[in-house]
Amino acid sequence: MPSRGEAAQSDPDWMQLALAQASLAAQAGEVPVGAVIVKQGQLVGIGHNSPIGNHDPCAHAEILAIRAAGQYLGNYRLTECELFATLEPCAMCAGAIQHARIKRLVFGASDAKTGACGSVVDLFAEPKLNHHTMVVAGVMASESARLLADFFADRRLQKSRIHKANHNENDPDQSCSAAA
Ligand SMILES: [Zn+2]
Numbered sequence: 001m002p003s004r005g006e007a008a009q010s011d012p013d014w015m016q017l018a019l020a021q022a023s024l025a026a027q028a029g030e031v032p033v034g035a036v037i038v039k040q041g042q043l044v045g046i047g048h049n050s051p052i053g054n055h056d057p058c059a060h061a062e063i064l065a066i067r068a069a070g071q072y073l074g075n076y077r078l079t080e081c082e083l084f085a086t087l088e089p090c091a092m093c094a095g096a097i098q099h100a101r102i103k104r105l106v107f108g109a110s111d112a113k114t115g116a117c118g119s120v121v122d123l124f125a126e127p128k129l130n131h132h133t134m135v136v137a138g139v140m141a142s143e144s145a146r147l148l149a150d151f152f153a154d155r156r157l158q159k160s161r162i163h164k165a166n167h168n169e170n171d172p173d174q175s176c177s178a179a180a
Contacts, residue, residue: 010041011084011136011139012139014038014043014084014106015084015086015106015140015143016140017034017036017043018086018108019086019143020034021036021047021061021086022048022049022061025048026147026151028050028053030048030051030052030053031148032049032086032147032148032151033085034046034085034086035047035064035065035084036065037066037068037069037078039069039078039082040080044073044078044081045065045066045070046064046065046068047060047066047068048061058092060090061086062083062089062093066096069081070100077100079103082106083097083102084139085106086109086144087109087111087115087144088109088116088117089115089117090111090115091114093116094116097133098123098131104135105136106136106139107137107139108138108140109141109142109145109148118137
């Protein structure tokens with residue numbers, strides 16, 4: 001039970017699996033966010049962020065994990081389930097988490113741009129919404145943030161290389177020396 005010590009002790013273990021999912025997203029050129037869903041100590045769903053590859057703006061890690069868990073459990077309600085996400089869920093995912101009746105949400109890094117668990121808005125603190133998911137923030141937050149920082153640093157480096165390559169192509173001196 002989440003109120004006792006056992007579940008809390010295994011949070012970093014499950015987050016490690018979510019981080020592995022985030023790495024898969026990075027390898028595919030997607031912003032590295034991963035999620036896993038656990039029911040009573042058993043893994044029931046995984047997902048990694050893939051909106052670009054799937055041509056689907058809704059293909060966030062949490063949504064894909066929720067869909068996978070629903071299929072696996074044969075149920076559209078994911079009661080007694082815990083969702084571990086490497087990054088603070090956005091409003092879309094927070095809504096899906098509530099629709100799914102997820103019992104407990106654990107996330108890593110906060111997201112100052114789109115976080116819907118307190119950073120931008122807090123959809124879990126809205127008393128008028130009838131389902132209440134327990135939220136735990138900051139589990140392995142630095143590992144999650146490092147993955148994101150490395151990803152964006154790599155992307156900036158690649159962009160600057162492309163920019164330099166294009167610049168050299170248009171440089172007549174470079175063209176002459178290449179021709180000679
Ligand atoms: Zn989302």
